[in-house]
Amino acid sequence: MSILDRISNLDRxxxxxxxxxxxxxxxxxxxxxxxxxxxxVQKVYNVIESLPAGSVVLVSIDYDPSGAPELYPATLSVMRxxxxxxxxxxxxxxxxxxxPLGQRALKQVALDExxxxxxxDYVNFGFRPGGAVxxxxxxxxxxxxxxxxxxxxxxxxxxxxxxxxxxKDIAFTITFSxxxxxxxxxxxxxxxxxxxxxxxxxxxxxxxxxxQYMQTGQLVGLIGGMKGAAEYExxxxxxxxxxxxxxxxxxxxxxxxxxxxxxxxxxxxEKRRKK
Amino acid sequence: xxMTTGLWPWFAAALTLAIYSFLYKDxxxxxxxxxxxxxxxxxxxxxxxxxxxxxxxxxxxxxxPGDAARNYWNIIPLILGLLMFTQLFRQTSWMVRFPxxxxxxxxxxxxxxxxxxxxxxxxLAGTFDPFLKSNFAAYNFWQAAGSIVILxxxxxTLTYFFFSIEHRxxxxxxxxxxxxxxxxxxGASFGYTVMAxxxxxxxxLQFLLGDWLHVIK
Numbered sequence: 001m002s003i004l005d006r007i008s009n010l011d012r013x014x015x016x017x018x019x020x021x022x023x024x025x026x027x028x029x030x031x032x033x034x035x036x037x038x039x040x041v042q043k044v045y046n047v048i049e050s051l052p053a054g055s056v057v058l059v060s061i062d063y064d065p066s067g068a069p070e071l072y073p074a075t076l077s078v079m080r081x082x083x084x085x086x087x088x089x090x091x092x093x094x095x096x097x098x099x100p101l102g103q104r105a106l107k108q109v110a111l112d113e114x115x116x117x118x119x120x121d122y123v124n125f126g127f128r129p130g131g132a133v134x135x136x137x138x139x140x141x142x143x144x145x146x147x148x149x150x151x152x153x154x155x156x157x158x159x160x161x162x163x164x165x166x167x168k169d170i171a172f173t174i175t176f177s178x179x180x181x182x183x184x185x186x187x188x189x190x191x192x193x194x195x196x197x198x199x200x201x202x203x204x205x206x207x208x209x210x211x212q213y214m215q216t217g218q219l220v221g222l223i224g225g226m227k228g229a230a231e232y233e234x235x236x237x238x239x240x241x242x243x244x245x246x247x248x249x250x251x252x253x254x255x256x257x258x259x260x261x262x263x264x265x266x267x268x269x270e271k272r273r274k275k
Numbered sequence: 276x277x278m279t280t281g282l283w284p285w286f287a288a289a290l291t292l293a294i295y296s297f298l299y300k301d302x303x304x305x306x307x308x309x310x311x312x313x314x315x316x317x318x319x320x321x322x323x324x325x326x327x328x329x330x331x332x333x334x335x336x337x338x339x340p341g342d343a344a345r346n347y348w349n350i351i352p353l354i355l356g357l358l359m360f361t362q363l364f365r366q367t368s369w370m371v372r373f374p375x376x377x378x379x380x381x382x383x384x385x386x387x388x389x390x391x392x393x394x395x396x397x398x399l400a401g402t403f404d405p406f407l408k409s410n411f412a413a414y415n416f417w418q419a420a421g422s423i424v425i426l427x428x429x430x431x432t433l434t435y436f437f438f439s440i441e442h443r444x445x446x447x448x449x450x451x452x453x454x455x456x457x458x459x460x461x462g463a464s465f466g467y468t469v470m471a472x473x474x475x476x477x478x479x480l481q482f483l484l485g486d487w488l489h490v491i492k
Contacts, residue, residue, distance in 0.1 A: 253470070
């Protein structure tokens with residue numbers, strides 16, 4: 001059997017092991033490759049930076065644990081920037097399985113790092129079902145959609161919600177989204193009706209679709225996948241899991257590019273041999 | 276190096292390894308982990324939906340309103356919801372059409388407006404605006420080139436999907452150019468998909484090497 005035949009009949013499990021090693025080794029021995037900040041991510045950062053203290057930011061946790069490696073680091077970074085700038089935060093979510101992630105992020109950033117007061121500086125309404133219908137109503141009357149917070153406290157008893165009534169009171173909205181319901185619904189049902197500053201942090205698999213909404217101005221910015229999260233960690237000067245993961249990401253990509261080139265070369269040789 | 280002594284990281288690590296064992300070949304450990312995931316997800320959703328949505332929004336205002344006035348309008352969604360269960364019995368399964376028709380009608384009404392307001396009009400405007408506005412001259416080279424590429428991409432890709440004219444001559448050339456735009460788009464999507472999948476692997480390995488084995492911070 002020639003080398004060509006051996007490679008073309010390579011056990012796919014060897015490829016799995018190679019990819020696993022390409023990820024494990026940089027995690028154990030970080031290379032520290034630089035993270036360049038791209039314009040879509042910089043725009044999200046700039047919009048939040050431009051908000052005066054006390055402005056209200058609406059954060060939607062629209063992902064579950066399978067999206068956490070890409071979106072949780074971005075959630076932490078955006079929350080850090082908002083609380084450092086003394087912005088008020090309203091958190092909701094369209095995925096029931098994302099509620100614990102939102103609570104964990106708020107505990108870590110709002111409570112432990114910035115010592116913010118619940119109900120005064122931030123509030124978590126947890127899972128809000130209904131997708132499109134919920135968003136249409138949310139923009140019109142937040143009190144109608146969020147009658148009680150994630151701990152069961154009626155909205156009337158939450159001090160910061162006295163002045164936050166509708167989309168008009170929200171200065172900036174960001175969805176951390178991994179699918180449906182998510183960014184699409186925020187753009188089509190919420191932004192189309194109520195306008196305002198809307199941005200999305202999207203898992204990489206869906207990110208390419210949302211560049212077109214940036215071009216039209218429907219989105220003010222886009223944080224795409226773990227790379228976008230690493231860029232945001234760079235901007236807020238607090239490197240975390242995404243930045244650590246970028247070494248592994250880059251080396252795994254180089255390996256996959258190598259496999260793609262190798263596969264095409266073998267394909268070309270086999271085609272030539274058959275002729 | 277020391278391993279965590281907590282029960283849950285061990286349980287999560289065992290499930291992660293059980294799922295990845297499928298890469299070697301299908302096995303009982305993978306099946307167990309798969310069934311646990313499906314069962315837990317379904318149970319979590321059902322429980323969460325009842326206690327955080329159905330109870331406070333539907334049942335409490337109707338049956339246990341407390342000091343507030345009883346909301347009799349909730350009888351309508353309650354009946355529609357109960358009708359969904361009629362499909363469990365052959366004799367009554369036809370009644371499921373009523374709630375489904377209601378849901379479809381609302382969804383369709385919302386979707387039509389959303390597609391026009393949120394997608395078609397803004398995207399068309401975004402494609403043609405740079406050329407309709409007099410500020411095209413104020414664009415720098417890359418902005419102007421970008422606008423031309425977007426317009427060219429839209430027109431040539433649309434010609435590829437126009438099948439009433441034979442794809443020959445100038446029209447054929449336009450359609451062929453559209454195919455190249457599509458290929459570039461698919462390539463970008465594939466690249467991002469690879470990145471997403473590697474990110475998931477990184478996330479799990481960060482958990483195994485960090486939270487479980489403590490060999491990385």
